Amino acid sequence: MMRALTWHGTHDVRVETVDDPEIINSRDAIIKITSTAICGSDLHLYDGVIPGVMPGDVLGHEFMGEVVETGKDSTLKKGQRVVVPFTISCGGCFHCKIQQFSACENSNPAEKQDMSATLYGHPMAGLFGYSHLTGGYSGGQAEYVRVPYSDVGPIVVPDHLEDDKVLFLSDILPTGWMGAENAEIQPDDTVAVWGCGPVGLFAVQSAIVMGASKVIAIDHYPNRLALAKQMGAETIDFRKTDVREALMEMSGGIGVDAVIDAVGMEAHGFAADNMIDIAKQKIGIGADRAKALKQAILAVRPGGRVSIPGVYGGMTDKFPLGALMEKGLQVRTGQTHVQRYLKDLLEKIEDGTLDTTFMISHRLPLEDAARGYKCFHDEQNDWTKVVLKPDMEMAK
Amino acid sequence: MRSNRDLKTPASVVGLGLAIGGIAFGTFLSRRRKGGADDAPVYARKSPPGDHSLVGRTVTIRKPRAELYSFWRNFGNLPQFMENVEEIRENGDTATWVIKAPGGASVDVETRVSDERENELIAWRSTDGSDITTSGRVEFTDAPGDRGTRVSLIMAYDPPGGAAGRALAKLFLREPQVQARHDLKRFKALMETGEITTSARRRDQTREAKQQENG
Ligand SMILES: NC(=O)c1ccc[n+]([C@@H]2O[C@H](COP(=O)([O-])OP(=O)(O)OC[C@H]3O[C@@H](n4cnc5c(N)ncnc54)[C@H](O)[C@@H]3O)[C@@H](O)[C@H]2O)c1
Ligand SMILES: [Zn+2]
Ligand SMILES: [Zn+2]
Numbered sequence: 282m283m284r285a286l287t288w289h290g291t292h293d294v295r296v297e298t299v300d301d302p303e304i305i306n307s308r309d310a311i312i313k314i315t316s317t318a319i320c321g322s323d324l325h326l327y328d329g330v331i332p333g334v335m336p337g338d339v340l341g342h343e344f345m346g347e348v349v350e351t352g353k354d355s356t357l358k359k360g361q362r363v364v365v366p367f368t369i370s371c372g373g374c375f376h377c378k379i380q381q382f383s384a385c386e387n388s389n390p391a392e393k394q395d396m397s398a399t400l401y402g403h404p405m406a407g408l409f410g411y412s413h414l415t416g417g418y419s420g421g422q423a424e425y426v427r428v429p430y431s432d433v434g435p436i437v438v439p440d441h442l443e444d445d446k447v448l449f450l451s452d453i454l455p456t457g458w459m460g461a462e463n464a465e466i467q468p469d470d471t472v473a474v475w476g477c478g479p480v481g482l483f484a485v486q487s488a489i490v491m492g493a494s495k496v497i498a499i500d501h502y503p504n505r506l507a508l509a510k511q512m513g514a515e516t517i518d519f520r521k522t523d524v525r526e527a528l529m530e531m532s533g534g535i536g537v538d539a540v541i542d543a544v545g546m547e548a549h550g551f552a553a554d555n556m557i558d559i560a561k562q563k564i565g566i567g568a569d570r571a572k573a574l575k576q577a578i579l580a581v582r583p584g585g586r587v588s589i590p591g592v593y594g595g596m597t598d599k600f601p602l603g604a605l606m607e608k609g610l611q612v613r614t615g616q617t618h619v620q621r622y623l624k625d626l627l628e629k630i631e632d633g634t635l636d637t638t639f640m641i642s643h644r645l646p647l648e649d650a651a652r653g654y655k656c657f658h659d660e661q662n663d664w665t666k667v668v669l670k671p672d673m674e675m676a677k
Numbered sequence: 678m679r680s681n682r683d684l685k686t687p688a689s690v691v692g693l694g695l696a697i698g699g700i701a702f703g704t705f706l707s708r709r710r711k712g713g714a715d716d717a718p719v720y721a722r723k724s725p726p727g728d729h730s731l732v733g734r735t736v737t738i739r740k741p742r743a744e745l746y747s748f749w750r751n752f753g754n755l756p757q758f759m760e761n762v763e764e765i766r767e768n769g770d771t772a773t774w775v776i777k778a779p780g781g782a783s784v785d786v787e788t789r790v791s792d793e794r795e796n797e798l799i800a801w802r803s804t805d806g807s808d809i810t811t812s813g814r815v816e817f818t819d820a821p822g823d824r825g826t827r828v829s830l831i832m833a834y835d836p837p838g839g840a841a842g843r844a845l846a847k848l849f850l851r852e853p854q855v856q857a858r859h860d861l862k863r864f865k866a867l868m869e870t871g872e873i874t875t876s877a878r879r880r881d882q883t884r885e886a887k888q889q890e891n892g
Contacts, residue, residue, distance in 0.1 A: 299878075301879075302879065303879045305875055305877060305883060306873075306874075306875065307871070307872060308871070339878075371866070371870045374739060374865075374869050374870075375737065375825070378739065386865070387865065387866040387869055387874055388874060389874070389876075390874045390876050391859040391860075391862035391866065393876065394862065395855070395858075407874070416876040418876040419876075429874065
């Protein structure tokens with residue numbers, strides 16, 4: 282038996298005792314978790330706005346640890362330290378072969394594919410600790426986790442890099458990086474990033490590494506804006522400033538070249554349309570709150586690029602389709618193809634190009650995970666990123 | 678090689694619906710797989726011709742045609758991905774399919790290959806004396822470039838028997854088209870990854886294990 286963070290309903294998560302995982306297929310491995318994080322995506326589950334989460338599900342898709350058991354076809358060895366991508370990929374299908382790992386055709390079990398196929402036209406790939414739309418896999422906010430296709434996903438990390446430095450390879454670092462890559466940044470570009478959560482902060486840092494001449498970060502939490510500034514961005518507080526006007530001015534009247542929505546479906550805002558969207562989301566008619574994205578589409582220059590790492594799950598109302606077409610915008614989005622970036626990003630961590638620890642505000646024992654969720658949700662200004670450690674003692 | 682368009686097989690059909698058994702299948706689809714004004718397969722039409730319900734499904738598998746064909750032609754392999762088929766015993770030119778029934782029971786169906794072309798198609802049909810009337814058909818064609826092989830499964834049933842059949846199917850867990858779709862996806866996973874994907878945490882929580890338990 283092991284301890285794990287389980288979902289029971291909106292704003293109801295608990296650390297409970299559940300069955301240990303086992304090797305089932307020959308390519309599986311069992312990982313003993315040493316560090317795992319709470320993600321903005323977990324907050325969508327916490328708020329109950331992602332369909333297909335069931336009571337008792339073990340959450341967590343950002344995790345790393347030690348290999349303790351391997352199936353006969355796993356390439357991992359006991360004792361290795363690995364970081365595991367949140368996207369599960371088989372390595373053998375068409376999408377895996379062209380490195381679109383988050384579109385893997387086999388990692389979502391056949392009998393679980395119908396739900397997302399109905400919603401989206403195609404089934405989603407398997408993801409750890411997320412929803413039964415994406416397989417219903419037990420996640421890594423636990424002491425142990427079963428990792429299928431362990432010869433494809435996990436990356437072995439060198440011992441001299443401590444957990445905090447490499448943990449975010451599992452999701453938010455590659456997500457921020459792909460968010461910037463999807464914005465096709467050119468050297469003289471001005472780039473705007475909505476959201477200074479972990480994903481937005483990594484997108485800011487990535488855009489700067491990719492050579493953007495100016496990066497503008499937008500949020501309303503002073504502490505999160507300060508972190509963006511520390512990474513080299515200029516900032517806009519959307520509660521105090523008219524975002525679109527500011528962006529026009531700050532880009533010399535042209536409009537920003539590329540925009541990155543690192544907010545997703547639970548955008549904050551008090552405009553009437555956002556309030557209506559919140560109401561619809563509450564009564565379950567599934568309108569995603571796309572306030573940040575709508576604003577980004579209006580702010581980007583004609584011919585510019587729109588990158589959307591922020592997660593959306595359903596439909597949205599009053600989408601500025603005309604602006605998208607008439608301005609000739611390019612849109613790129615998706616769950617991150619994590620495996621594609623691991624090697625390169627690990628090198629960038631090792632040589633100091635990327636700082637991965639600056640956003641960690643809290644380290645808690647796994648036992649205290651429910652409080653971690655509550656605070657990461659309620660006190661976003663101060664709780665910027667929560668890392669959970671199964672072997673840490675509870676404070677008395 | 679002949680293209681699909683030229684096939685003149687009496688495809689009275691039914692794919693893995695086999696697994697649920699008991700459906701009275703009408704003879705149908707005697708002409709062609711592609712059956713109308715456009716180039717789409719006949720089962721993709723909004724209202725299929727005649728009194729018949731018709732389903733079909735295609736998956737692309739990143740493996741050579743010959744490999745997939747020979748795996749499938751060895752009927753003993755099929756239970757690995759066909760959920761409700763316990764075992765298939767080949768005895769000369771017929772095969773006995775042991776199909777799971779509720780309450781731990783099982784039903785035997787004897788089939789004979791009704792048409793086959795190496796690396797292209799396999800069709801089979803229950804023998805005359807069989808308790809359950811059923812037939813299946815799977816086709817293999819090259820996908821473009823190095824994308825592997827397109828594998829299609831076609832299935833038809835007529836509404837009178839179909840309604841009763843669907844009721845029966847409920848007993849056996851699910852509708853034939855859903856069954857066929859899932860079985861085909863599992864076939865794809867098995868061929869491309871060497872295993873059947875499961876999201877279970879423990880061996881006794883896999884779908885397969887649960888089914889054994891429920892009988
Ligand atoms: N594409 C992927 O694979 C992937 C992976 C991980 C996370 N995500 C998604 O990325 C998004 C961000 O994740 P996170 O962990 O940084 O979440 P987070 O909740 O910590 O951060 C979101 C930030 O957006 C800010 N914000 C809200 N409304 C805004 C608005 N109208 N304008 C500007 N800023 C606004 C919030 O104040 C907050 O700081 C989420 O939707 C998450 O699900 C996607
Ligand atoms: Zn995440
Ligand atoms: Zn794959």
